[in-house]
Amino acid sequence: MKTLIPLLQPLGVIWVLLGSWLLWRLWRHRWQDLWLPGLAWVIFSVMTCTPLASLLMARLEGVPKMPDKEWPVVDAIVCLGGGAEPSFVEPTGFHLNPSADRLSTALMLHAQKKAPVLVLGGGGYKESGVMHSEADRVLKGLELMGLETSGMVSLGVCANTRDEALKVSALMKERGWTKILLVTSAFHMPRAEGTFVKAGVSLGGTVRCNYVSSVNHVGDFRWLHLPHANGFNVYKYWFHEVIGTWVYQWRGWM
Structure with missing residues (x-):
């Protein structure tokens, strides 16, 4: 039951309804005008059901270090x-x-x-x-x-x-x-x-x-899972940093 709870939340309900509607249209051979909602469902699934956002974020975060008690003494x-x-x-x-x-x-x-x-x-x-x-x-x-x-x-x-x-x-x-x-x-x-x-x-x-x-969280990394909003949150942070870096470089701030 705990595993299925994400499907009862708004994000999961939208994912199931949109996916079901696409399957029904395909089964009825109504192919016309499916590419836009189909693309939306694929992007939705990739962002919420896979670790893509976390893999992108892990590249920004770099290789984690264990807590280091030898940090230098500074001012x-x-x-x-x-x-x-x-x-x-x-x-x-x-x-x-x-x-x-x-x-x-x-x-x-x-x-x-x-x-x-x-x-x-x-x-x-x-x-x-x-x-x-x-x-x-x-x-x-x-x-x-x-x-x-x-x-x-x-x-x-x-x-x-x-x-x-x-x-x-x-x-x-x-x-x-x-x-x-x-x-x-x-x-x-x-x-x-x-x-x-x-x-x-x-x-x-x-x-x-x-x-x-999630790559750097204990027991949190999975290749496939039911829709979870955390993917959107991680992508938001990643996208903000990428755009922020471009802007800072363009302005000569870094």
Whole structure:
């Protein structure tokens, strides 16, 4: 029963109905005008029933490394935003999202004393005409948890990864830092690393986390399965990074 549950969800119902309609039309020898809905069903099936999106994503993520306790000691750890968002209802003041591994990884490195300073990036969220900073809210939330935040710095509201890179570059010059550790999602690291280097940031190392491809999830990889929305989610991240990389290269940001 647990295996068949995906067929009872909206995605599965649409897949079954469209496939059944195509088979019925083929059985009645009504071939005309089938190529468009047929192509739609094939694309739908490939995206939701196969690991194609995860295989594409795995190429971006690179070869995963086991947790490495030998990361170099640097001047600062920089955690790119995207792992949390401000919230008026959560007790901590922020809501963790699927990229929260960025924050947990950076906190782990800071706890291991890989750097005396942890820099938090992130975007801004507008509510009732007021802009709320992801990084500021996370810092306040960490204080509520009883964590020591005197060695943490917020970049405030950042427009994008390039904005984060420019602000970190300015901080390095201001504070005399020579090396940083860059922490972000594995699929985002190629674009982030290129952007930070282009902005003049000297990297002592990069720490990839938040692997989303099923190839890199324990017991999650299957060649064929019933429709699952995760394929769309993974493809969305992959497509965003590919387009983002092209745009950054075109603008000369990396």
